[in-house]
Amino acid sequence: MPMHRHAARAALTVVALPLATPAFAAAAETSSLNLTAISLFLCFVLLTLWITWKAAQRTKSTDDFYAAGGNITGFQNGLAIAGDAMSAGAFLGLTALVFTSGFDGLIYAIGYTTGMPIVVFLLAERLRKLGRYTFTDVVCSRLSERPIRIFAACASLVVVAFYLIAQMVGAGQLIQLLFGLDYLYAEFLVGVLMVCYVMFGGMVATTWVQIIKAGLLMAGATLIVLLVLVTYRFDFGALLAQAAAVHPKGTAILAPQAAPKDPLSALSLGLALMFGTAGLPHILMRFFTVPDARAARVSVFWAATFMNYFYALVFVLGFGALVMTAGNPAYIGVGGALRGGGNMAAIHLSHAVGGDAMMGFISAVAFATILAVVSGLTLAGASAVSHDLYAGVIRRGRLDEKSELRISRIATFVLGLVAIGLGIAFKGQNVAYMVSLAFAVACSSTFPVLLLALYWRGLTTTGAVVGGTVGLLSALGLTLVGPAVWVKVLGNPAPLFAMDPPTLVTLPLAFATCWLVSRLDRSAQAANDRERFDLQQQAA
Template identity: 65%
Template structure:
């Protein structure tokens, strides 16, 4: 893509941003416009667009577009990998959960932090040895290429779309509450920036945007955690004691409450949080950006260090928010609920610790986090369309690199427009279930196929596709019949299926179906990887 076309696109995006800024100043909504947050937001956007322009000059081939040509170092990829994990949902949502529920909120932090090490033990190194651009490249080493690519592309797009909706709605709500920008304008700006990052810069731009965002997010977390510790004389006991004193349930917040009464739901949630990551396409694509398996291992080391360190900060930020702003009429209403909603604990804590400057920085970083995540998701979805469907399935490997990249860019634009429209449609809906649904689908479709392909020589194409489809359908159906949709969205009194998320049922069902169909399948397993050992060696 030429620099002239990129400049032309900037001429459209920048006025939209400035117009949005004027709207923020003129018509504050929710908490009202924060000039500091607006300025930092504009600065972050300009920096990331500059990176995209730089990356556009270095994106010439399909390898450059999909995997940055394999030129990302292990350290760089590790920071970007950490960025894929520590999203705005972690900074805002997990701290909000700890603020509201205490120990129960920490379960999510522990679950997410254990996901990345499992990725390296189960699939990371083998992916790097066998894959090129997408998950389907790995599966196609063992299974019939056309049907397995079609299914994998379908599953990838389903996961990406549900994840994108949640991120887009989160972006709209965050900007509406913090910056005073109209929800629809926020959706359009996020969509436009996302399309710019991916269409012009590909994986190189997406990676560096993710790196910058991860550094800022971890930095913001460290600064706030240190400020909380200083406030309480570096005594964690003092933080906990104050949090217990101001919370309505007092000492009970230090004990498991919700999950202790439902062991099956607790196990299902743990499986989803820990194993879902190993099936997320935008995370697994990161292992194709490094030059070799050693760099893949190095990237997981740095990624795990960043993720574990960040989630450790949640223990301080969540209880620190409760201890400092809990009961303060500046930040809570007459009923004791946080102003702006339960996800605003970190934002209010930032204001209490550092006033408008720190609040503005945290708000801008949260928005940059969403931009980085949606860019990675869009690239994963567009890659499945262009590489797996167009180039390898429909054109049977005869497509030129130029046409493949062109299709990927068109798919990016299509996904961007679709995500904006769906974000607007689901504006008033409770979309929290979409993230758990995306994880549940990953656990029940792409992950079983990957593990069986890498570790079991008896898997057949029919078994893989049948097992993956059964797992995918089960995850979606049981989620609809469960508490998130059947009760909270559709308004029924009780769920038909009580466990949320349904991974404890849908994932074993996918494995069992794939095994059973493969055993009964009279066709021979395709030649290729004879065993899991062969895959690794």
């Protein structure tokens, strides 16, 4: 069984409580609401809405809406990028994976952090020099605009859709646990708030919500970790020993379990996590919010610093949750599973070490985390529709800023509805696992095209579109017939393609197709593409 499939399945079968079941609904109705937690939660939501209102007063142009006017500093942008990485998949999902699978859950944290150096060395500076709002602008600076924008918009929307699933599922479970709301209503609440953030505040609101919640999330996670370690007199070995004692698998959770059984899937997951960061549209958009290339490099330095610190905390959070919540009647629901599902391990741990006040604070920050990431994703998706497709392809650049902003806001509303639908369809899935699927699609489609456009003179428009499309369709198709969708969503007994994610196949396939088609391309457009690359190099 693949490493992450093993971890995700454990999260679903060992501790995940089926959502919206009659038993859970009855438990929610009979349990008293945590008024302290709810009060802090509502205060934080009001704070973020106030930030959005203030940002809306500054969002007057497409430059403000997409890139915050380029006025974000390197440190601020680094914290915002780290905030994007500290998503529901990182905080809720990774804690749940460590909670259920021990060491096997750590591979996600390693993969996420190793992706940032790739971004800084290969992409950050060149993106800022050549682009305007999206990574598509960078590729179009040397290739034919119309076909590239069509491909890039489609790839971005697919990646955004997969990433949205994880955030919406995490948010729905959090609201359901805190308020006792039905999962369906929780999804609509998240969708409405997210649309408000993006439609009115744009990148300014999204960035500042990210900055504030990233700082608060790191502070809250640090406090929880300290409270957990104090219990064991800062003896991490004693914590691990106790975790092994209470887990059904014993000391096996302290070492890799699934990788030796399926090394190809483990390698495939590692490739997806490492290179996927460099293909995520909502991350790449952040390099256009800073004033220059130097600030872009500084952004990645601070982002990597904050991310490494946070993921180190997650490992303690996972084992701490295992020790302090597993078997505790206060956190166990029907069938011996955690109340609210396995993704709620971090929330229950916050209550175990700090009571209602700590739970309220962490719940509020976790919800703000999800909203901020969802807002960034929605903004990336809206820009793909309005800037790349409508303005660049349909209107061929003949569009005023006011009209483009209007299209962006309409696209935001539609994407909000899509996000709600995806959250409902994929409820119960481990959120870290779902994020890995977005990484797999990104590193097989947008990453190869962007990297080759920046560094290889021989890339042609036809090669980029065909290669990127092959990577996108193969990653999407093999994911749909793999365990993530074919088995867990559609209910089939066995997957048609066992490797999960399929990156080990789709990433080399995308690069090879780009290379082969470009080498065979002898068109006039191909000659023009190579000439534009030479001119860029001379200008640099």
